[in-house]
Amino acid sequence: xxxxxxxxxxxxxxxxxxxxxxxxxxxxxxxxxxxxxxxxxxxxxxxxxxxxxxxxxxxxxxxxxxxxxxxxxxxxxxxxxxxxxxxxxxxxxxxxxxxxxxxxxxxxxxxxxxxxxxxxxxxxxxxxxxxxxxxxxxxxxxxxxxxxxxxxxxxxxxxxxxxxxxxxxxxxxxxxxxxxxxxxxxxxxxxxxxxxxxxxxxxxxxxxxxxxxxxxxxxxxxxxxxxxxxxxxxxxxxxxxxxxxxxxxxxxxxxxxxxxxxxxxxxxxxxxxxxxxxxxxxxxxxxxxxxxxxxxxxxxxxxxxxxxxxxxxxxxxxxxxxxxxxxxxxxxxxxxxxxxxxxxxxxxxxxxxxxxxxxxxxxxxxxxxxxxxxxxxxxxxxxxxxxxxxxxxxxxxxxxxxxxxxxxxxxxxxxxxxxxxxxxxxxxxxxxxxxxxxxxxxxxxxxxxxxxxxxxxxxxxxxxxxxxxxxxxxxxxxxxxxxxxxxxxxxxxxxxxxxxxxxxxxxxxxxxxxxxxxxxxxxxxxxxxxxxxxx
Amino acid sequence: xxxxxxxxxxxxxxxxxxxxxxxxxxxxxxxxxxxxxxxxxxxxxxxxxxxxxxxxxxxxxxxxxxxxxxxxxxxxxxxxxxxxxxxxxxxxxxxxxxxxxxxxxxxxxxxxxxxxxxxxxxxxxxxxxxxxxxxxxxxxxxxxxxxxxxxxxxxxxxxxxxxxxxxxxxxxxxxxxxxxxxxxxxxxxxxxxxxxxxxxxxxxxxxxxxxxxxxxxxxxxxxxxxxxxxxxxxxxxxxxxxxxxxxxxxxxxxxxxxxxxxxxxxxxxxxxxxxxxxxxxxxxxxxxxxxxxxxxxxxxxxxxxxxxxxxxxxxxxxxxxxxxxxxxxxxxxxxxxx
Numbered sequence: 092x093x094x095x096x097x098x099x100x101x102x103x104x105x106x107x108x109x110x111x112x113x114x115x116x117x118x119x120x121x122x123x124x125x126x127x128x129x130x131x132x133x134x135x136x137x138x139x140x141x142x143x144x145x146x147x148x149x150x151x152x153x154x155x156x157x158x159x160x161x162x163x164x165x166x167x168x169x170x171x172x173x174x175x176x177x178x179x180x181x182x183x184x185x186x187x188x189x190x191x192x193x194x195x196x197x198x199x200x201x202x203x204x205x206x207x208x209x210x211x212x213x214x215x216x217x218x219x220x221x222x223x224x225x226x227x228x229x230x231x232x233x234x235x236x237x238x239x240x241x242x243x244x245x246x247x248x249x250x251x252x253x254x255x256x257x258x259x260x261x262x263x264x265x266x267x268x269x270x271x272x273x274x275x276x277x278x279x280x281x282x283x284x285x286x287x288x289x290x291x292x293x294x295x296x297x298x299x300x301x302x303x304x305x306x307x308x309x310x311x312x313x314x315x316x317x318x319x320x321x322x323x324x325x326x327x328x329x330x331x332x333x334x335x336x337x338x339x340x341x342x343x344x345x346x347x348x349x350x351x352x353x354x355x356x357x358x359x360x361x362x363x364x365x366x367x368x369x370x371x372x373x374x375x376x377x378x379x380x381x382x383x384x385x386x387x388x389x390x391x392x393x394x395x396x397x398x399x400x401x402x403x404x405x406x407x408x409x410x411x412x413x414x415x416x417x418x419x420x421x422x423x424x425x426x427x428x429x430x431x432x433x434x435x436x437x438x439x440x441x442x443x444x445x446x447x448x449x450x451x452x453x454x455x456x457x458x459x460x461x462x463x464x465x466x467x468x469x470x471x472x473x474x475x476x477x478x479x480x481x482x483x484x485x486x487x488x489x490x491x492x493x494x495x496x497x498x499x500x501x502x503x504x505x506x507x508x509x510x511x512x513x514x515x516x517x518x519x520x521x522x523x524x525x526x527x528x529x530x531x532x533x534x535x536x537x538x539x540x541x542x543x544x545x546x547x548x549x550x551x552x553x554x555x556x557x558x559x560x561x562x563x564x565x566x567x568x569x570x571x572x573x574x575x576x577x578x579x580x581x582x583x584x585x586x587x588x589x590x591x592x593x594x595x596x597x598x599x600x601x602x603x604x605x606x607x608x609x610x611x612x613x614x615x616x617x618x619x620x621x622x623x624x625x626x
Numbered sequence: 627x628x629x630x631x632x633x634x635x636x637x638x639x640x641x642x643x644x645x646x647x648x649x650x651x652x653x654x655x656x657x658x659x660x661x662x663x664x665x666x667x668x669x670x671x672x673x674x675x676x677x678x679x680x681x682x683x684x685x686x687x688x689x690x691x692x693x694x695x696x697x698x699x700x701x702x703x704x705x706x707x708x709x710x711x712x713x714x715x716x717x718x719x720x721x722x723x724x725x726x727x728x729x730x731x732x733x734x735x736x737x738x739x740x741x742x743x744x745x746x747x748x749x750x751x752x753x754x755x756x757x758x759x760x761x762x763x764x765x766x767x768x769x770x771x772x773x774x775x776x777x778x779x780x781x782x783x784x785x786x787x788x789x790x791x792x793x794x795x796x797x798x799x800x801x802x803x804x805x806x807x808x809x810x811x812x813x814x815x816x817x818x819x820x821x822x823x824x825x826x827x828x829x830x831x832x833x834x835x836x837x838x839x840x841x842x843x844x845x846x847x848x849x850x851x852x853x854x855x856x857x858x859x860x861x862x863x864x865x866x867x868x869x870x871x872x873x874x875x876x877x878x879x880x881x882x883x884x885x886x887x888x889x890x891x892x893x894x895x896x897x898x899x900x901x902x903x904x905x906x907x908x909x910x911x912x913x914x915x916x917x918x919x920x921x922x923x924x925x926x927x928x929x930x931x932x933x934x935x936x937x938x939x940x941x942x943x944x945x946x947x948x949x950x951x952x953x954x955x956x957x958x959x960x961x962x963x964x
Contacts, residue, residue: 377807
């Protein structure tokens, strides 16, 4: 940082043989030098950029799949080089780990030095104060001892550590600058450890819960669960919650890009910390998560879950539930599927769109507004084997139609059901019927647990504090020397020559004022002009 | 709560008024700079005349050679302290800038009042409010030292930003998406403003430093240097120091922006860091400026190389605002442009 001097790393022109230990020591010196740290820092900045340009698996896995489909030749190479996982790639990790090793290697010896410096006496005044960056001198009335005492008192008032030796003062202030600098760097190490601990010990899961349904915190309940390697996912805290209702509001008055922009999402939930605990009714909304037994519940998504009933050819109800459809655009044109494995004689599958405000034009069926102005379902129907027995995991929002055939009407057209709420449409060939009962909303909940986030926050706050100290506390040394001089005339009081010199580490615009202030306190000219504050 | 369309209309009118005042202020500052060359010339002759032995002994060396100059005064390009000279154009420029800022602040306030929330919920609002903060920081910095020579390089970009905002980024007054409804909008974004404003000032000073350092180098080598407006500017060393001090204030504020953003993200999205494009670029900017601060303490990197890093950093700030907001899809996509 600003207060560091680079340690000499350049080898002598004629080099002795280093040997194994020597080579290691040389490599260590190189790694912990300021120049290397600077290089690694800039490299880190450059290495972070591709992650903002290329889609990242950790952020949006779907975009990565799309990218790979669109770039069949370059895509796999980008993947092999870690382009879709930049921030966990070998090269990115190598850079920041080297940077942190370099940082620790630089900071630890400085901590030791600083510890020593904190307890050492300020250094002896140099022989010639006029060689220092700031220097003033004046003849004043009074004897040397009293003058020196006045200067000493002034320095103490200004927070200097003062040491008096052989008629001169050595004073020092601003050790906090180096303390802050070290605090900043060490806090970054703690922050890195906290981030790593969060990954190892934390878990995060996503789940879609339709209004009127409930969720209990266990692995099978999640649509997706991402648990750290040190998490026992069989022993998640046993809380549960019911989604009682959802309030959703969209912009209706504006035109242009703001029309249909979301304005409010809020879910009323009833939660229990455990199977026997008392239920609590609260609400979860964006920016207002719900805290449950160490985990936080966030409302990150919402959409529609039409309640669909399917009857098979025998008239028996084989499917009847709120079925979440995933929004694909800002107008909530939503994709979803219905799977009825119990249908006779063949399994039935439906896939298609839910449209909150349906419009059918030459672009096909789509929604033009996110709220329920003209809800409709458009579905295509399949019969055959849903392939649910195969081991591969299936998305609940799509059908595996590899072993199914699409149903056609008697004149050979593909069946496309357009159903409004309350309506029932028959499937051809007596396969059964589909009823669109009503629409519920669903809450897309994200539940996260990061035991180290308090540490991360603490480290970040400490780093900010350290940074402020290291940049704004001036580190100064002031030396004062006095010498008795002849009175101007016989009978006058004693006269003293006061010399004040000062130096700082780094940029310090206030040094000259500091020196002038000390001189004034010692009886020198109370200079209106020199002591004028620069702010 | 609904949008007060009448008030939003007044906000736009006030902004046009502010732009007119900024334009006039810009012209005044340009005139001041243009007069600077002649002023520097006059001062040089004056300094030469004063160097005649007559009064030489009056000012002993080391006792603050600029005996008759108040501390806030700048030194001209060749290092001689100029006596105070009235700079009428600069004074008019400052007054006009104050007027423009008042109109500008009124516009921002009216916009905020019309939608009952902090007026920085989309790029248009961010640009207009951010530009106001740049001017405010500049005028505040004038109390700290005489930076009037920067007027052109501050008011110019402010005017450019406002033009861009009105023509390209304009978004009608409306309410916020739910994720922006948080106290952190006021905290995270307003500190980002101040820090960006300081980076902008620091950038202008750094550019002037590079120009001035080049001229001083050529002068030292005895090459001919044509008179230019930079003759009226402080010496390179002075500019370098001002640039460092501005960066040194901006950097901790940027750090705070980053940390406050992480806290907000933890509260809104459930994770404090997720490598969203905006987060990536905020981080890149932080690292580049951290590099700048380190470079100033590294042998072989001081001076021009460090200044180069500061310019790269500002390039990243601009990229983060103009390119990432509009073209990179992420969780910070609130631009509202279109």
